[in-house]
Each structure stands twice: as C-alpha cells, then as structure tokens.
Amino acid sequence: MTIVMTGATSGIGAEALKHFAALANTKIYIGARGKGRDVPKGTAVIPLDLSSLESVRNFAEEVKQQLGNTKIEILILNAGIQATDNIQKSNEGFELTFATNHLAHYLLARLLFPNLAKGGKIVITTSDAHDPEVIFFGPKTLDIKALAYPDENSPKGMRFYAATKLCNLLTARSLLAIGSKHNNGVRVIAYNPGLTGDTSLMGKQSAFTKILLPVIRPLFYFISMFKPAFFMGTAKRSGEALAELALGKVTLPGDKIYASLVKGKLTFPNISHLAQDDSIRDLLWIESAKMVALPE
C-alpha cells in the first residue's frame, strides 16, 4: 500500500503514522519542513513547507518521481497551524493560517489527484469548529478574500482558524464531487479529531503546559458533560481514529463525508449549514484555483 501524508511529524499525525508504519508492504511518503526528521522505518521524508506554494509544487513533483507508475492509495492532508494573529504571511503573501491549512492542501490535492488509485482515499483533517452550532466561534459566513488578505473586518484568532477548517470541509466535498464525475471511485473523508490537548497546535508544548494539562483536563471533562465537543482527547486516540478511517477499519455510513471524534468515539454527524452549501463550495474552489494559478 502507498500512503502520502502531511502533518505526520507531530501530534495527531505522528500517532497515526505509527499505525501505518506497523503495516506490512506499506510505503509512506511524508512531507515535512526542516531537516533530520525522526520517522519510523518504511517512511520516506520529502521536503515540504506548506507556507510556500512553490514548495507544494516541488513536493508533488518529487512524490510523482519517486512513485513512478505506483498509484497512491491513501492521501492524508492533516497538517495544520493556528497562527495567533492575522499578520503573518505565506511566501506568496496570503495570510499564513489560510495558506497553510487550506490553500496549500487544496493545491496538493489537485496536483496529486491524477495519481490516486481507483478507489483510493483522501482524508482531510478538519475540525468541529467549522460548525457554529457545535463550537460557538465557528463561521456563520465565508468571505474568502477576507481570509486570504485580512483586513479589520476579517475574523480574528480562533474564528479565523475555524474558517480555514470550514475551507477544508468544503474542499473535501469538492474533491468528492470531482471523483464522482470521473467515476474513479475515490472516497473522501473529512475528519474532526476533536479537542486534543497534547499536540503542538497552539505552539510547541512547554514543560509548564505539560504540567498544566492534567490539571485542566478534568475541567474540560466536566464541561463535556453538557457540551460533548469540549471533551479533551489525546493525540494517541485522535491519531488512532485517523488511521482507522484511512485504513477502512471504520467506514462512514451511506453518503456521509464527515467523521467526528467525540469523547473518543467516531460519530458521523451532519456538517454545518454553510458546509452543505454548494454555491459556497464551488466559489471556494474557483477562488482558490485563481490563487494557486490553476484552471477551475
């Protein structure tokens, strides 16, 4: 089996990678920034910095070169960041969280789509924060330009991050629609790992955070009695669930696209109203195509 993956060097993705690396006859290609990555046997590390569209293109080319005629069975787009302001920019001048979480993965999915095996699978890590009915700061509208080039009216902080996770879900829906059109049997899953405390999403875990975590975990447990989405899971379980979905150990019922880990269990709720909107889905696809200079 051949797996290509982003975000496999830390947190949820690193835990999922352990499951893939334990499989026989499996080759895994991961995209990672920086040098000297410590990865399990059978894993090839190819340079990838998602904050640069040029790096994404180089990564896709290198993957294709190394694959030769081999097709990708599973493509996992898991990397993500949550920049704390709207100021940081990607290499091409887009806002950094939008560029990393959405634009780079959009481009990568499009570049590698022709290399997917018939019946292959794409898993995109989204978040239940895409849905304002589940997480109060979830997006109620989507203004793509306000994410790419923020101004004073753009969402801030967690709201901004949540909007990029809505973009992941909408992209998953577009990819599914394209797969159906080409009749190549490509399946797409948008995965919400749920609140996962012991990852580096909010920055590298300091010694202080590690001490604090066991203290705040019971608080979130208490809140989760009323609001299940606030249950704080572990990277181990969130990564295991990602692997279960990718490997088909857990399958989604009917025509569902969204799998959400709630209190450690995979559930299959409806996606937000905005995420169900085909006109917003198509608009994001078209605007993103322009931003990465690909045809619609």
Ligand SMILES: NC(=O)c1ccc[n+]([C@@H]2O[C@H](COP(=O)([O-])OP(=O)(O)OC[C@H]3O[C@@H](n4cnc5c(N)ncnc54)[C@H](OP(=O)(O)O)[C@@H]3O)[C@@H](O)[C@H]2O)c1
């Ligand atoms: N933790 C949560 O509560 C939570 C909840 C819902 C959804 N999620 C989603 O889960 C996914 C994984 O997050 P996590 O919590 O496991 O966070 P994490 O520990 O920070 O892992 C993020 C991964 O993304 C990679 N990455 C970030 N920026 C990159 C870039 N410019 N180029 C290449 N790789 C880059 C990181 O690589 P480095 O090793 O180089 O940093 C790392 O492997 C994200 O999509 C996140 O939005 C997380």
